[in-house]
Amino acid sequence: MLLKNDMQSFDFLFNKISEYYEICKNRKIVIFEERHPSNDVESDYFVRFLLDRKNVVEYRVSFDRGFLVAIVSLAIGPHYFSPGDFWDYENSQRFSLEPSTEAIGFNLKLLDEFLISN
Numbered sequence: 001m002l003l004k005n006d007m008q009s010f011d012f013l014f015n016k017i018s019e020y021y022e023i024c025k026n027r028k029i030v031i032f033e034e035r036h037p038s039n040d041v042e043s044d045y046f047v048r049f050l051l052d053r054k055n056v057v058e059y060r061v062s063f064d065r066g067f068l069v070a071i072v073s074l075a076i077g078p079h080y081f082s083p084g085d086f087w088d089y090e091n092s093q094r095f096s097l098e099p100s101t102e103a104i105g106f107n108l109k110l111l112d113e114f115l116i117s118n
Helices: 007-023 101-117
Strands: 029-035 045-051 055-064 067-076 079-081
Touching (some): 055 101
Antiparallel strands (some): 029 045, 045 055, 055 067, 067 079
16 A cells, blocks of 8 residues: 555554564564654654664655655664665665555565664
């Protein structure tokens, strides 16, 4: 399902992240911040969470040049970095920018692959 800029899509994002890590019984997440979509035409929204008590992750849905995109980012210090910044170019190209529920699970799986390999 493609996400939009509405509350129902935010709920899908929030629930998909929760469900993904619920399936992985040995993984623990704590969602500590979220921004809901506003009435603005091109507002963004996100979910930020602590993964395994050591990695801070953000999953953001926002507009880029008029198109809705979604990206997972890893916090390093006070800033969030996209896969191209924290992984090599080849592997970062595997991530999807598609704002869909399927891409959320796919991207979280790739993030796990990165975290396990490093």
